[in-house]
Amino acid sequence: MPDLLTDLRDAIGSEHVLTEAADVEAYAADWRGAYRGTPLAVVRPSSTAEVSAVVRLAHDAGVAIVPQGGNTGMCGGAIPSGDGSQIVLSLGRLRRIRAVDAPGGTITVEAGVVLADVQAAAASVDRLFPLSLGSEGSCTVGGNIATNAGGTAVLRYGMMRAQVLGLEVVLPDGRVWDGLRSLRKDNTGYDLTQLFIGAEGTLGVVTAAVLTLHPATPARATAWVALPSVAAAASLLPLLREYAAERLTTRELVSRPALELVVDAGLQDPLSSDASWFGLIELAGPAGSSVDVDLERALGAAIELGLVLDAAVAGSPAQRTGLWALRERVSEAQESLGPTIKHDVSVPITSLSSPVDQLAPVLEAALPGIRPIIYGHVGDGNLHYNLSRPVSLPGDDFVARTESLSRIVHDATAALGGSISAEHGLGSGKAAAASAYKSEVEVDLMRAVKAALDPAGLMNPGKVLPLQ
Numbered sequence: 001m002p003d004l005l006t007d008l009r010d011a012i013g014s015e016h017v018l019t020e021a022a023d024v025e026a027y028a029a030d031w032r033g034a035y036r037g038t039p040l041a042v043v044r045p046s047s048t049a050e051v052s053a054v055v056r057l058a059h060d061a062g063v064a065i066v067p068q069g070g071n072t073g074m075c076g077g078a079i080p081s082g083d084g085s086q087i088v089l090s091l092g093r094l095r096r097i098r099a100v101d102a103p104g105g106t107i108t109v110e111a112g113v114v115l116a117d118v119q120a121a122a123a124s125v126d127r128l129f130p131l132s133l134g135s136e137g138s139c140t141v142g143g144n145i146a147t148n149a150g151g152t153a154v155l156r157y158g159m160m161r162a163q164v165l166g167l168e169v170v171l172p173d174g175r176v177w178d179g180l181r182s183l184r185k186d187n188t189g190y191d192l193t194q195l196f197i198g199a200e201g202t203l204g205v206v207t208a209a210v211l212t213l214h215p216a217t218p219a220r221a222t223a224w225v226a227l228p229s230v231a232a233a234a235s236l237l238p239l240l241r242e243y244a245a246e247r248l249t250t251r252e253l254v255s256r257p258a259l260e261l262v263v264d265a266g267l268q269d270p271l272s273s274d275a276s277w278f279g280l281i282e283l284a285g286p287a288g289s290s291v292d293v294d295l296e297r298a299l300g301a302a303i304e305l306g307l308v309l310d311a312a313v314a315g316s317p318a319q320r321t322g323l324w325a326l327r328e329r330v331s332e333a334q335e336s337l338g339p340t341i342k343h344d345v346s347v348p349i350t351s352l353s354s355p356v357d358q359l360a361p362v363l364e365a366a367l368p369g370i371r372p373i374i375y376g377h378v379g380d381g382n383l384h385y386n387l388s389r390p391v392s393l394p395g396d397d398f399v400a401r402t403e404s405l406s407r408i409v410h411d412a413t414a415a416l417g418g419s420i421s422a423e424h425g426l427g428s429g430k431a432a433a434a435s436a437y438k439s440e441v442e443v444d445l446m447r448a449v450k451a452a453l454d455p456a457g458l459m460n461p462g463k464v465l466p467l468q
């Protein structure tokens with residue numbers, strides 16, 4: 001493709017069109033090394049106009065584009081195919097915060113802005129941007145929008161979808177749709193903004209967004225609890241809400257094997273409990289609010305009812321950070337056991353203990369010695385039912401069994417009316433499985449949307465919907 005590469009260099013500068021193996025390496029594989037591709041080139045435009053020029057040139061040359069933000073995704077959505085035919089479009093240079101409107105409760109940011117920088121910009125005007133993920137120091141707003149990211153504050157604020165008021169999108173043919181509105185109400189037809197959220201870059205490239213800001217919540221009360229069972233973790237939710245109402249922000253679950261991983265990595269276990277399940281609870285409110293009293297009363301009631309066995313409450317910001325790390329570091333700590341087969345399932349909250357109770361013996365029968373590392377966002381009915389290899393099985397042999405092992409987890413989830421991807425999306429890794437669990441009508445509708453917006457099929461092909 002010498003002509004296309006020359007045109008791209010003319011459009012955005014030759015130093016931003018990378019083709020050398022050493023230069024493209026960081027964009028060619030995901031952070032776990034679970035997905036690897038071979039990009040034709042990596043292009044790094046710095047503005048919406050440059051993104052538009054790149055996409056138009058690629059479209060006219062019939063070359064596919066793979067958008068990439070912070071490359072922290074879990075399902076290979078930002079990784080190109082292995083045949084050297086696709087361009088990775090990195091949004092990392094679109095990193096301007098265009099406007100902050102504290103009284104109006106909005107912030108307008110470009111797609112490459114890192115999530116932690118949006119949170120900091122909100123805090124600098126005494127507001128909160130509530131999306132919170134373990135990857136917030138690296139993931140970008142564009143990736144958060146494209147995956148409809150979830151995380152640890154969904155219980156109170158909803159997913160990324162709920163934070164987006166307007167979008168600017170470069171369409172697959174290079175046209176720019178300026179939907180950067182900050183309206184709270186707008187019923188003028190199909191909701192195009194929502195259509196691009198969670199589309200994983202298959203319908204267009206998000207270049208900027210108007211996001212909502214919330215009142216700051218400087219008063220925080222955080223506890224790490226030992227739990228008798230997953231059923232107790234589920235029953236705890238309505239009880240906590242009784243005491244904390246909307247101030248309940250976080251309700252996370254960590255199994256003992258997951259806790260042991262972060263403790264082995266150097267973190268301190270604040271309870272010497274032999275429980276099988278643990279949880280992180282956080283209440284947050286405006287300055288002066290009584291979240292600590294509410295938490296104490298709620299925990300007292302939970303202990304009395306046998307829903308909580310023991311609790312450690314953070315007495316300082318440093319202790320709070322320590323409790324949060326016990327949950328947030330699990331994902332990375334699991335990689336120390338070798339390759340992980342990841343699952344991101346959601347079920348109705350009242351069914352939460354079913355997959356946990358049912359799956360362990362079935363998986364053990366399928367692969368003796370397999371190690372489930374379970375944790376997740378229990379307040380949202382979302383479990384990361386991740387699997388690590390038996391100690392004696394080589395990593396490659398374990399990975400080769402992904403399809404059959406995942407089918408066990410996904411079948412059990414589907415039987416409960418659940419979803420096989422609660423928050424991570426589908427990428428290339430789960431696209432085929434998701435289509436298999438959806439009805440023909442639903443898959444037809446999704447294909448019709450894709451064909452309407454991307455008739456040439458050049459925008460992140462093979463992601464979300466499998467290639468036909």
Ligand code: FAD
Nearest residue numbers: 069070071072073077134140142143144146150151201206
């Ligand atoms: P990338 O990985 O670069 O891309 C993800 C997808 O979005 C790809 O399909 C890509 O093509 C597309 N994309 C990226 N930018 C754009 C754009 N501008 N326009 C169109 N498409 C685009 N996720 C959760 O939901 N909840 C969690 O709790 C959570 N915890 C995590 C913890 C850790 C330690 C790690 C490493 C990851 C975690 N993730 C979590 C997954 C990941 O961080 C999120 O999916 C995040 O939203 C991805 O953002 P990114 O910028 O890294 O996107």
Ligand code: MLT
Nearest residue numbers: 134328331342376384386
């Ligand atoms: C998390 O919640 O920590 C991630 O979304 C889960 C994972 O790494 O599987």
Ligand code: ZN
Nearest residue numbers: 151376384423
């Ligand atoms: Zn998660």
